[in-house]
Amino acid sequence: MSWDLEIRDVSHEYRGNVALNDVSLSFGEGEFVTLLGPSGCGKTTLLRAIAGFLTPRRGRILLGGEEITGRSPDRRPVNMVFQRPTLFPHLNVADNIAFGLRVERRGKQEIARRVEDMLGLVDLADFGGRRAHELSGGQMQRVAMARALIKRPRVLLLDEPLSALDLKVRLQMEVELRRMHRETGATFVHVTHDQREALALSDRIALFDRGRLVEFAAPEEIYRRPNSAFAAQFVGDANVLPVDLVPAAFGMAVQLGEVRMPTPPDPAGGTRTDAGPAWLMVRPESIRVSPVGAGGTSGRLRGSVLDTAYRGDVFSCRLSVPGVPVPLKAEVPVEEGVLLDVGADVDLAWPPEAGRVLPLDRPPAVPPVPAPTDNRRAGRNKGSADALA
Numbered sequence: 001m002s003w004d005l006e007i008r009d010v011s012h013e014y015r016g017n018v019a020l021n022d023v024s025l026s027f028g029e030g031e032f033v034t035l036l037g038p039s040g041c042g043k044t045t046l047l048r049a050i051a052g053f054l055t056p057r058r059g060r061i062l063l064g065g066e067e068i069t070g071r072s073p074d075r076r077p078v079n080m081v082f083q084r085p086t087l088f089p090h091l092n093v094a095d096n097i098a099f100g101l102r103v104e105r106r107g108k109q110e111i112a113r114r115v116e117d118m119l120g121l122v123d124l125a126d127f128g129g130r131r132a133h134e135l136s137g138g139q140m141q142r143v144a145m146a147r148a149l150i151k152r153p154r155v156l157l158l159d160e161p162l163s164a165l166d167l168k169v170r171l172q173m174e175v176e177l178r179r180m181h182r183e184t185g186a187t188f189v190h191v192t193h194d195q196r197e198a199l200a201l202s203d204r205i206a207l208f209d210r211g212r213l214v215e216f217a218a219p220e221e222i223y224r225r226p227n228s229a230f231a232a233q234f235v236g237d238a239n240v241l242p243v244d245l246v247p248a249a250f251g252m253a254v255q256l257g258e259v260r261m262p263t264p265p266d267p268a269g270g271t272r273t274d275a276g277p278a279w280l281m282v283r284p285e286s287i288r289v290s291p292v293g294a295g296g297t298s299g300r301l302r303g304s305v306l307d308t309a310y311r312g313d314v315f316s317c318r319l320s321v322p323g324v325p326v327p328l329k330a331e332v333p334v335e336e337g338v339l340l341d342v343g344a345d346v347d348l349a350w351p352p353e354a355g356r357v358l359p360l361d362r363p364p365a366v367p368p369v370p371a372p373t374d375n376r377r378a379g380r381n382k383g384s385a386d387a388l389a
Contacts, residue, residue, distance in 0.1 A: 004029035004187050005050070005155055010059030012045055019045040020056065021211040027155075032181050032188040034198040037208035038234070043191045046208075047157050050189065051080050063154065079153035083160040085144035087132040094119070094128035097146045104151075118146035121180060138169040142176065149184060158190040162197060174200050195235045199223065207231055229358050232281040239287075239328050243280040245357070254280055254357065257323025259301055264355035279358040286354035287330040289317060290338060292345045301348040303328065305340045315340060319348065 005027040012020040020042045027033050035043035048054045050061060052073035061069045068076050087096050094115050101111045119125050122142040132140060141161055148156060158177075162170045178201060181188050192198055198205050199219045207215040207222065215222055215231050222235050232238040244255040245263065252263045252275070264280075292302070303321040314331040317340055321328055328348065332338050340346065 003027065004031070004064060005189070006060075006062040007046065007050075008060045008062065010046070010049065010056045010061065012042075012049065012054070012056045012058075018211045020049075023059070023211075023213050025206055025213065025216060027187055027189065028203075030185050030187055032178075032190065032201060032203045034190045034192060034202040034205050035208060036192060036195060036198045036205050036235070038193055040210075041208040042211040043193075043206075043208050044159060047080075047159055047189065047191050050155070051078055051157055052076050077154035078157060079148040079151055079155075080157040080159060081141075081144050081148050081161045084164055085140040087140060087143055087147075089132050091131075092128065093124065093130050093132075093135070093143050096132070096143055097150055099147065100151045114150050118150045121149065121183060122146045123176065136169070137165050138173055141165065141173065145177075145180065149180070149186070152184075153186060155187045155189060156184075158188060160192055161190075163192070163194070170197070177201060199235070205235070207235065209234075225356065226281065226358070229279045229281070229360075232279075232356075232358060236283060237329070239280075239282045239284065239326075240358070241280045241282070241324060241326065241328070243278055243357075245275050245278055247275060254355070256280060257301070257321055259323075261300060262352050264352050264357055277360060279360065281356040281358055282328075282350055282354055284316070284329040284331045285314075286350045287328065288349050289319070289330045289332050289340065289346050292347055294347070300350070303346055303348055305342050305344045305346060307342060308340050310334075319346065321348070 003026040007023055007025040010020055010023045011018070023042070023046060025033075035046060037043050045054070049056050052068070052071060052075075055070055059069070060067055063077070088099065091099070097118050098111050098115050101114060106114075115128070116125075119128055122145055124139065124142055124146070127135070127139065127143075132143075135143065145161070161177075162173050165173060174197065177188075177190075190198075190201060202219055204217060205215070205219055205222055206213055209230050215227055222231055226232040226235065226238075229240045232240050241256060245252050246255050246260070247253075248260070250262070253260050254263055301321050301324075303319040306318040306320050306327055308315050308317045311331075312334075314333055315338075317330045317332060319328040319330060330348070332340065
């Protein structure tokens with residue numbers, strides 16, 4: 001793959017506070033890359049550096065092999081769409097979209113043709129004569145996209161463009177963003193803190209934590225095979241459980257609370273031989289939960305229900321397991337018909353390949369297990385579930 005945009009050893013600080021710490025990334029031509037991470041992790045700082053709104057203290061930014069680190073924003077083949085669309089209220093939709101071309105003194109026929117093309121691209125062909133106050137939030141963001149794309153930027157920067165929209169419109173806009181990306185062929189660099197949005201849109205995800213790039217891979221790779229406890233929890237909110245790797249007759253085993261289980265397969269094909277503390281990642285959807293002794297079998301772990309919430313297709317549960325200092329999260333499909341009242345005892349199990357052993361890094365952000373309480377909500381949960389049955 002030929003690299004279109006390259007970030008080389010970029011660092012930046014604000015009044016002594018590190019925003020970017022030696023970040024290096026390469027973006028392929030026509031790729032859709034999302035910069036993902038919690039607030040304050042450095043992703044917007046990097047986007048502003050690419051746009052030319054700030055010059056990093058150290059490092060280089062190259063576009064098509066040519067350095068643009070010190071180049072002003074107007075001299076870069078880059079355009080940006082912000083979180084909230086800022087349309088000119090005195091101009092109609094067509095004139096808002098045409099604004100950049102008029103500044104460049106393009107011919108009237110060319111402007112009219114390209115505006116018509118952009119209105120079609122963002123599915124607003126009949127909206128050219130409307131003013132900003134006559135548009136919905138999603139329509140205004142489409143106009144902002146058209147205004148950015150009409151100048152045919154080599155790279156389009158998207159600074160959380162969907163965060164101010166309601167869920168239904170956001171889902172529609174995700175479809176539109178993917179379509180626009182395919183049809184324009186531009187390199188899209190998208191910033192968000194919404195991991196679900198990042199998974200849905202991206203060819204690759206660059207995950208940031210406290211100014212550092214911690215992972216850069218395809219969405220499925222980060223979700224299924226994260227390399228750190230932070231990545232496992234931030235992308236998909238996995239269970240990250242403190243375990244010990246201990247010697248066993250067959251090599252190594254995982255000691256989780258009071259239970260010893262086989263070490264999950266190493267995706268690299270090797271076998272871990274180093275004993276000691278580690279993290280065990282298990283996704284909530286991989287955990288099978290059933291009433292104690294259901295079907296005449298026992299689960300690998302025995303626990304009790306701390307909380308359960310109806311999510312439409314699943315019940316999201318939090319479970320307390322003796323010897324495990326953090327709650328386990330599990331998702332029970334509604335169609336299985338398993339009703340889990342708060343305080344109920346349950347069996348838990350998951351296939352060995354659903355787990356992943358991760359090295360110790362910073363402690364994951366998990367709350368302590370609360371003491372089980374007599375919960376009147378249990379009756380409400382059970383009643384609502386019975387009503388759905």
